[in-house]
Amino acid sequence: MREKSILTDVGSMTLPHRLRYMFEQVRGYELIGSRNHPADFNLVRAEYINTRVRVLALLFSILTPLWIPVDYFILPESSFGMMAAARLLFSLSLLALWVKASYVFSLRHARFRLLMLMVIPALFHLSAQFILGEHLSDARLASYTFLPFLIITIHCVFPLTLREGSLLALITIFTLSLDELIQRQMFTLASLNNLWLLAVIMSIAIWAQLSQLHMQLKLFEQATTDALTGLLTRRAFMSLAESELSRSERYNRTLTMALLDLDHFKVINDTYGHQAGDKVLVTFSRQLKDVLRATDIIGRYGGEEFIIVLPETRLDEAEQVIQRVLDTCRETPVQYGNHSIRLTASAGLGEVLVDVQTSILYIDEALYQAKDSGRDRIIKVAGERKLLTE
Numbered sequence: 402m403r404e405k406s407i408l409t410d411v412g413s414m415t416l417p418h419r420l421r422y423m424f425e426q427v428r429g430y431e432l433i434g435s436r437n438h439p440a441d442f443n444l445v446r447a448e449y450i451n452t453r454v455r456v457l458a459l460l461f462s463i464l465t466p467l468w469i470p471v472d473y474f475i476l477p478e479s480s481f482g483m484m485a486a487a488r489l490l491f492s493l494s495l496l497a498l499w500v501k502a503s504y505v506f507s508l509r510h511a512r513f514r515l516l517m518l519m520v521i522p523a524l525f526h527l528s529a530q531f532i533l534g535e536h537l538s539d540a541r542l543a544s545y546t547f548l549p550f551l552i553i554t555i556h557c558v559f560p561l562t563l564r565e566g567s568l569l570a571l572i573t574i575f576t577l578s579l580d581e582l583i584q585r586q587m588f589t590l591a592s593l594n595n596l597w598l599l600a601v602i603m604s605i606a607i608w609a610q611l612s613q614l615h616m617q618l619k620l621f622e623q624a625t626t627d628a629l630t631g632l633l634t635r636r637a638f639m640s641l642a643e644s645e646l647s648r649s650e651r652y653n654r655t656l657t658m659a660l661l662d663l664d665h666f667k668v669i670n671d672t673y674g675h676q677a678g679d680k681v682l683v684t685f686s687r688q689l690k691d692v693l694r695a696t697d698i699i700g701r702y703g704g705e706e707f708i709i710v711l712p713e714t715r716l717d718e719a720e721q722v723i724q725r726v727l728d729t730c731r732e733t734p735v736q737y738g739n740h741s742i743r744l745t746a747s748a749g750l751g752e753v754l755v756d757v758q759t760s761i762l763y764i765d766e767a768l769y770q771a772k773d774s775g776r777d778r779i780i781k782v783a784g785e786r787k788l789l790t791e
């Protein structure tokens with residue numbers, strides 16, 4: 402990110418630190434697990450996975466019974482009835498999955514449905530193994546032998562983390578191998594050969610999953626993050642702030658919001674140049690991230706204006722936090738070449754009561770009062786939205 406290129410001196414790092422830095426740059430940890438993914442990204446991914454699960458479930462529930470007439474001609478009479486019943490059961494299970502997956506609440510839901518999408522065909526494969534037995538060596542029944550490879554290939558369609566992809570792969574391969582495990586044929590040459598092939602295709606599927614996830618994360622980041630400061634864009638901020646407001650209303654908790662603006666920022670640009678101004682913005686954003694909690698939502702509202710939502714924070718508590726931000730800003734000059742740039746910031750602060758957009762109007766008024774009354778200070782909006790001067 403641009404922020405890091407300005408502030409990080411990679412050349413002076415030791416080798417382990419440099420490797421770790423590179424790992425962080427490509428966001429390797431974001432591909433391993435979803436712990437570091439933003440909550441709204443998880444929801445976007447959940448919807449993405451769920452939609453694919455639905456489409457595939459519907460597709461296979463329609464296609465599977467269509468093969469019954471073909472089975473009528475190629476299967477031995479003794480197996481046909483059982484196989485047709487298995488196909489219908491498989492088709493109905495997938496249809497039920499399609500109906501159940503009509504909406505998604507969380508990534509956990511989507512993951513479970515994905516697991517079902519893999520386990521149901523694997524169980525169908527198992528039933529085919531038991532019903533058809535030695536007939537499977539008949540070349541006309543090749544489609545039954547190919548089913549495990551088809552199931553594994555479907556894994557490619559989903560953007561999954563390494564942990565999710567590997568777990569899903571292990572469960573699928575385990576289910577597919579159950580009949581060989583039960584019949585103690587796991588270690589025959591033919592079984593090992595099959596297993597090896599499944600593992601190779603699965604590795605490629607996991608690679609495809611990680612590539613999709615990586616691309617989605619990048620697109621999501623570009624759409625929601627300000628390129629210079631790494632903070633949320635105004636649109637992404639508004640969307641998160643609205644959901645935070647719903648949550649605070651549901652649990653009857655206080656939600657506080659602050660607008661901060663760097664004082665006389667134009668003078669910094671005019672005196673030291675635009676790049677110095679950029680460095681000041683990056684440094685101030687980093688100070689915000691350092692002082693505020695990880696759960697606070699920070700956005701770049703405009704050029705040198707920043708917006709913050711502090712969940713579950715009373716007005717007096719929020720005031721202390723924002724005061725700490727202003728103190729840090731005043732006491733930490735930004736080094737730019739030989740210059741030591743001193744700066745201050747002003748803030749408007751208030752509770753979010755009705756909706757985010759209206760609260761911003763009131764808090765913006767407070768910010769302008771802070772500017773008018775001398776800068777480097779906070780003005781609070783009271784609960785009844787009367788301006789209280791500090």
Ligand SMILES: Nc1nc2c(ncn2[C@@H]2O[C@H](COP(=O)(O)OP(=O)(O)OP(=O)(O)O)[C@@H](O)[C@H]2O)c(=O)[nH]1
Nearest residue numbers: 662663664665666667668670675678679704705772
């Ligand atoms: N370097 C840099 N400057 C920016 C960026 N976005 C906006 N600006 C500049 O920020 C300055 C804002 O100036 P003003 O709105 O007059 O505010 P101010 O000088 O901070 O004055 P007060 O807010 O009244 O204290 C303008 O000169 C913009 O060009 C940016 O991304 N980088």
